[in-house]
Amino acid sequence: MTLTEKDISNLEKLKNKAILITGGSGFIGTWLIQLLIWLNDKYHFNVKLYLIARHATGALDTFIDSRQDIIFIQDDIRNIREFPKDIVYIIHAASSPDNRIYMSNPIESMNIITDGTKNTMENALLLEKLEKIVHLSSGQIYGTLDSHNITENDFGKLNCNSITAIYPEAKRYAETLVNAYRSLHKLPIVQVRPFSFIGPFMSLNKPWAINSFIRDVLKTKNIRILGNGKPIRSYMYPTDMALWILNMLANGKNGAAYNLGSDMGISLEEVALKIKNIVGSSVSIETLNMNDDCSEFVPNIDYARRELGLDIAVHIDDALLKSIQWFEKNLV
Numbered sequence: 001m002t003l004t005e006k007d008i009s010n011l012e013k014l015k016n017k018a019i020l021i022t023g024g025s026g027f028i029g030t031w032l033i034q035l036l037i038w039l040n041d042k043y044h045f046n047v048k049l050y051l052i053a054r055h056a057t058g059a060l061d062t063f064i065d066s067r068q069d070i071i072f073i074q075d076d077i078r079n080i081r082e083f084p085k086d087i088v089y090i091i092h093a094a095s096s097p098d099n100r101i102y103m104s105n106p107i108e109s110m111n112i113i114t115d116g117t118k119n120t121m122e123n124a125l126l127l128e129k130l131e132k133i134v135h136l137s138s139g140q141i142y143g144t145l146d147s148h149n150i151t152e153n154d155f156g157k158l159n160c161n162s163i164t165a166i167y168p169e170a171k172r173y174a175e176t177l178v179n180a181y182r183s184l185h186k187l188p189i190v191q192v193r194p195f196s197f198i199g200p201f202m203s204l205n206k207p208w209a210i211n212s213f214i215r216d217v218l219k220t221k222n223i224r225i226l227g228n229g230k231p232i233r234s235y236m237y238p239t240d241m242a243l244w245i246l247n248m249l250a251n252g253k254n255g256a257a258y259n260l261g262s263d264m265g266i267s268l269e270e271v272a273l274k275i276k277n278i279v280g281s282s283v284s285i286e287t288l289n290m291n292d293d294c295s296e297f298v299p300n301i302d303y304a305r306r307e308l309g310l311d312i313a314v315h316i317d318d319a320l321l322k323s324i325q326w327f328e329k330n331l332v
Helices: 005-010 027-043 058-066 099-104 106-124 163-185 209-220 238-251 268-279 302-308 316-330
Strands: 018-022 048-053 070-074 087-092 132-136 189-194 222-225 257-260 284-287 296-299
Touching: 005 238, 018 027, 027 048, 027 058, 027 238, 048 058, 058 070, 087 106, 087 238, 099 106, 099 163, 106 132, 106 163, 132 163, 132 238, 163 189, 189 238, 209 222, 209 268, 209 316, 222 268, 238 257, 238 302, 257 302, 268 284, 268 316
Parallel strands: 018 048, 018 087, 048 070, 087 132, 132 189, 189 257, 222 284
Antiparallel strands: none
């Protein structure tokens, strides 16, 4: 991992502080942990890291076994009755955007988001040293929009009659709930809305096109595009993702909402071609045309650039290359 002197300086506020991450076993949590312990080891940040998760899985399990600066609390965030008193910063990230979870168990899934967020806010009220909460929401709360250049003030429709609305509707409610706590109790809260990512430690069994492309090409040398290849997406590499979140934690404006993602839109057809070029000419691409989806889901990140001085350091070509190289070594 490489950071500039400016990057390190921007995170100085986190030095010698206790940070709580809820949902630390997920993809985002894993990368936040990696960046924070790297800052501890290389730049002597002396951050004490509390993690709350129901299970210590994958990379998280390795970190817990080997680190003295990590305190793991194995529990459901909804059951926690009191946070450790020395916590200064909170990153609330306890939910997964995998829509299969919400379709198979929609009521419990909504409760995890809504009740987990409420309990986090209630416990935060008791922290005398609290300086900032980052609430990780989702870019999906914007709903259906005509433009792919989605700013923090753009909101479209969500079809509440569809089971696919479970996750974004719950996240919309959670944002509203968090804002109510900020308004009524003056909690210092920043909303962060993640879009799409690709990189190491992400499961290739997730139901997203880019994950499926990489999984299939490494196993079968064949990429299947289920639709027409026209949807436009963007992908942020996790080193950028983690750095942005920590910047928003340290320097984000109380009450602000920031998009988190890359603004470099690319069609799924182009993604497949880039993967083919990386892996080799023997790769075949099959477009099945099972739907005519032409949707666009790309954030406008001008606000984060302007207010926090953030930008994309890893281009999509490098993100794909780094990801494929990692998965080639670690795919089982």
